[in-house]
Amino acid sequence: MIDPICFIHDQFLPLSQANVPVSDLGLQRGYGVFDFFRVKGNSALFLDAHLDRFYHSAEYMHLPIPLERAQLKEKIQELINRNRFSDSGVRMTLTGGASPDGYQPGIPHFMMVQQAIVPPPDRISDAPYVLMCYEHQRQLPMVKSTDYLMAVWLQPRVREAGAQDVLYTSQGWIRECPRSNIFLVTASGTLVTPASHMLKGITRANILQAAQTIMPVEERDLHIDELATAREVFVSSTTKRIIPVTKIDQSFTATYNSESYCTRLFELLRSAEPW
Amino acid sequence: MIDPICFIHDQFLPLSQANVPVSDLGLQRGYGVFDFFRVKGNSALFLDAHLDRFYHSAEYMHLPIPLERAQLKEKIQELINRNRFSDSGVRMTLTGGASPDGYQPGIPHFMMVQQAIVPPPDRISDAPYVLMCYEHQRQLPMVKSTDYLMAVWLQPRVREAGAQDVLYTSQGWIRECPRSNIFLVTASGTLVTPASHMLKGITRANILQAAQTIMPVEERDLHIDELATAREVFVSSTTKRIIPVTKIDQSFTATYNSESYCTRLFELLRSAEPW
Numbered sequence: 001m002i003d004p005i006c007f008i009h010d011q012f013l014p015l016s017q018a019n020v021p022v023s024d025l026g027l028q029r030g031y032g033v034f035d036f037f038r039v040k041g042n043s044a045l046f047l048d049a050h051l052d053r054f055y056h057s058a059e060y061m062h063l064p065i066p067l068e069r070a071q072l073k074e075k076i077q078e079l080i081n082r083n084r085f086s087d088s089g090v091r092m093t094l095t096g097g098a099s100p101d102g103y104q105p106g107i108p109h110f111m112m113v114q115q116a117i118v119p120p121p122d123r124i125s126d127a128p129y130v131l132m133c134y135e136h137q138r139q140l141p142m143v144k145s146t147d148y149l150m151a152v153w154l155q156p157r158v159r160e161a162g163a164q165d166v167l168y169t170s171q172g173w174i175r176e177c178p179r180s181n182i183f184l185v186t187a188s189g190t191l192v193t194p195a196s197h198m199l200k201g202i203t204r205a206n207i208l209q210a211a212q213t214i215m216p217v218e219e220r221d222l223h224i225d226e227l228a229t230a231r232e233v234f235v236s237s238t239t240k241r242i243i244p245v246t247k248i249d250q251s252f253t254a255t256y257n258s259e260s261y262c263t264r265l266f267e268l269l270r271s272a273e274p275w
Numbered sequence: 276m277i278d279p280i281c282f283i284h285d286q287f288l289p290l291s292q293a294n295v296p297v298s299d300l301g302l303q304r305g306y307g308v309f310d311f312f313r314v315k316g317n318s319a320l321f322l323d324a325h326l327d328r329f330y331h332s333a334e335y336m337h338l339p340i341p342l343e344r345a346q347l348k349e350k351i352q353e354l355i356n357r358n359r360f361s362d363s364g365v366r367m368t369l370t371g372g373a374s375p376d377g378y379q380p381g382i383p384h385f386m387m388v389q390q391a392i393v394p395p396p397d398r399i400s401d402a403p404y405v406l407m408c409y410e411h412q413r414q415l416p417m418v419k420s421t422d423y424l425m426a427v428w429l430q431p432r433v434r435e436a437g438a439q440d441v442l443y444t445s446q447g448w449i450r451e452c453p454r455s456n457i458f459l460v461t462a463s464g465t466l467v468t469p470a471s472h473m474l475k476g477i478t479r480a481n482i483l484q485a486a487q488t489i490m491p492v493e494e495r496d497l498h499i500d501e502l503a504t505a506r507e508v509f510v511s512s513t514t515k516r517i518i519p520v521t522k523i524d525q526s527f528t529a530t531y532n533s534e535s536y537c538t539r540l541f542e543l544l545r546s547a548e549p550w
Contacts, residue, residue, distance in 0.1 A: 008297060019294030020302060022283060022386055027295060027370065029423035030305030061428060091377075095302065096427065103423075104430060111297055136414070139425050148304035148378075149422050150414050152371065153336060155379055 005082045007075055008111040010066070012082060020109055025096025031105065032095035032146040033057040037202075038238055039088045039114070040274050042080050047073070049202045054092055057143045063094050063108045079114055087119040089239065093146070120241045120275060124266040126256070129235075130247040131177065132163035133224065137170040141197050151178035165235070167248060170197065174222040177235055180243075183207065184222060185215075185232035185261045192226075195219040203236040203269075210268040215261060227251040234262040242266045280357045282350055283386040285341070287357060295384055300371025306380065307370035307421040308332040312477075313513055314363045314389070315549050317355050322348070324477045329367055332418045338369050338383045354389055362394040364514065368421070395516045395550060399541040401531070404510075405522040406452070407438035408499070412445040416472050426453035440510070442523060445472065449497040452510055455518075458482065459497060460490075460507035460536045467501075470494040478511040478544075485543040490536060502526040509537040517541045 003014045026032035035054035038045045051069060058065045067075065076090065091113050097106040136150050154166050167182065168175040176182060176198035183193045183204075191211045193204060211217050227233070232254055233245040242265060244256045256262060278289045301307035310329035313320045326344060333340045342350065351365065366388050372381040411425050429441050442457065443450040451457060451473035458468045458479075466486045468479060486492050502508070507529055508520040517540060519531045531537060 006297070015297070018297045020297060022281070022290070022293045022295060022368070022388060024302065025427065026302045026305075027299065027307070028309075028366075028368065028421060029427050030301075030307070030421045031424055031427045032302070032305070034303075062431060091303075093297070093303065103427065105427065113297060139411070139414070140428065145424055146303060146305045147422060147424050149306055149420055152300065152304050152306045152378065152380065153415065156337060 002116070004114050005079065006111060006113045007079050009109065012079070015113060018111065018113070020095070020111075021098055023098045023102070024109055025099045025102075025105055026093070026109065026146060027095075028099070028102060029096065030147055030149070031061070032093060033061050033063060033144055034091055034093040034146055035144055036089055036091045036238060038117070038119075039080055039085065039090055040119070041086060043274065044076055044080065044090065045274050046202050046206070047076070049205065053144060053202070057145070058094050060140070060143050061145065062105060063096065065094060066108065066110050076112065079112055083114050085114065085116050087117055088114050089117045090114045095146070117239060120239065122270070124256075124263050125243055128246045129243050130163040131165055131167040131245055132158055132161045133169050133249050133251070134166045135170065136168045137175065137197060138168065141175070141199060144199055148178060169224055172224055173197070174224055180235040180237040180240070183234050183236065184226060184230045186226070187229050187231055189231070189261070190216040190218055191261065192218045192220060192222055194222050196221060201236055201238070203238055203241055206269060206273065207236055207242070207265055210272065211265055214264060214268070224251065230254075232256065232260055232262050241269055277391070279389050280354065281386060281388045282354050284384065287354070290388060293386065293388070295370070295386075296373055298373045298377070299384055300374045300377075300380055301368070301384065301421060302370075303374070303377060304371065305422055305424070306336070307368060308336050308338060308419055309366055309368040309421055310419055311364055311366045311513060313392070313394075314355055314360065314365055315394070316361060318549065319351055319355065319365065320549050321477050321481070322351070324480065328419060328477070332420070333369050335415070335418050336420065338371065338380060340369060341383065341385050351387065354387055358389050360389065360391050362392055363389050364392045365389045370421070392514060395514065397545070397550075399531075399538050400518055403521045404518050405438040406440055406442040406520055406524075407433055407436045408444050408524050408526070409441045410445065411443045412450065412472060413443065416450070416474060419474055423453060444499055447499055448472070449499055455510040455512040455515070458509050458511065459501060459505045461501070462504050462506055464506070464536070465491040465493055466536065467493045467495065467497055469497050471496060476511055476513070478513055478516055481544060481548065482511055482517070482540055485547065486540055489539060489543070499526065505529075507531065507535055507537050516544055
């Protein structure tokens with residue numbers, strides 16, 4: 001069993017020895033933020049974009065990060081150098097800390113855990129990928145909080161439905177999957193992705209930029225009725241990049257080939273980005 | 276500094292030594308449930324009602340409690356006997372545990388922390404108690420989950436507004452405060468409390484039962500427009516029992532005296548219950 005080095009309470013420790021006190025507000029009140037970035041060899045990918053988002057999440061949640069950005073980057077590099085994974089991901093977590101009254105944030109606890117992960121595949125997936133819609137609006141959706149109560153709770157239902165993931169919708173509007181953003185290609189070949197009430201992924205931003213070279217792009221609210229006429233749907237995430245969606249409830253089905261926009265976008269990212 | 280004994284990972288330990296691994300799903304994904312009951316001397320108050328709710332919360336969240344109810348009662352009594360507080364509260368917390376993939380619940384972590392608390396006052400409070408409405412529907416509201424993201428996040432705003440707490444409303448409907456239930460006395464003297472989309476408190480149930488002897492009682496959805504004509508509003512909780520609300524935004528103001536229903540209900544509980 002690998003026991004990677006992690007960074008917690010301002011020191012480097014084996015993960016097996018990394019604990020937080022039970023009084024931590026992250027545990028007792030679900031109050032915390034995090035971010036997750038990929039590491040290829042000894043390089044953190046899109047680190048500045050992830051740090052921008054992490055500092056924003058923390059500020060929004062009134063949780064000061066105990067390290068200046070330059071210091072944090074040094075600690076990240078030291079963590080990477082110590083662990084020497086070939087392909088990995090680093091999860092930075094900042095919690096409410098030990099609270100004097102169990103309610104008001106105290107001094108936040110900051111920790112980083114690095115673990116081996118499977119890098120994104122070289123070719124876009126051709127496996128079925130089914131989404132199940134569920135009526136839910138994440139609270140404080142612009143923040144990458146540790147609130148996955150609904151996502152974890154829905155796991156048995158997702159499996160029962162034969163789906164791979166849940167797609168949150170709110171009063172008819174398409175929002176996001178718990179750990180990925182959603183894109184739709186309209187009948188006329190425009191790429192659309194929701195603009196609000198969801199977390200803006202780093203891969204989402206990279207796709208929006210790359211797509212501008214091959215198709216019209218729109219960031220706007222997306223209604224579930226638009227699934228009926230959509231040509232393609234795909235989801236994006238840091239670990240998977242792009243996954244084509246083959247079915248969403250009774251609203252959408254599709255198959256894909258090498259000419260599909262999602263395939264072409266996958267290849268665009270593949271050739272332009274560290275993989 | 277008092278270091279009470281707590282119960283965690285099936286053993287009794289000083290709180291200062293009670294930790295959970297950083298991989299705990301309660302910390303990483305905000306996935307957990309809890310309950311909290313008062314202890315007077317060596318007696319746990321309304322323990323069966325709290326255990327009913329705790330086992331229900333756990334089952335709903337697919338988290339098995341690692342102790343049978345009779346065993347759990349024994350551990351609670353042992354905890355109480357070891358700590359010997361005169362007035363205290365016990366918080367039982369059950370989290371998703373160490374997860375194999377950081378997403379699916381693993382083997383839950385169960386812990387109990389006992390701490391000294393101030394017992395409810397002998398007389399009903401005559402201090403101003405102001406609520407600030409905020410549009411929010413708690414997710415899985417019938418479960419006492421550890422999700423207090425919105426409540427903790429709103430704390431600075433509550434203080435800025437000069438309020439004591441937030442009242443969640445959803446599309447015009449009154450739900451609950453983050454840690455208490457709400458009651459309203461109509462102009463005609465009927466006691467009304469929301470029936471759905473909120474957590475049903477143990478003190479709430481005790482009040483509903485006691486009130487039947489002095490006034491008509493209704494459990495039903497309660498619209499914010501009803502605040503304008505309400506005669507009284509109060510909140511209920513395990514630690515405070517009944518607190519009269521003096522103001523809610525621009526919608527409601529009231530003063531109370533010994534003839535007020537809330538005062539009479541307070542006295543009814545005071546005389547009937549262990550205090």
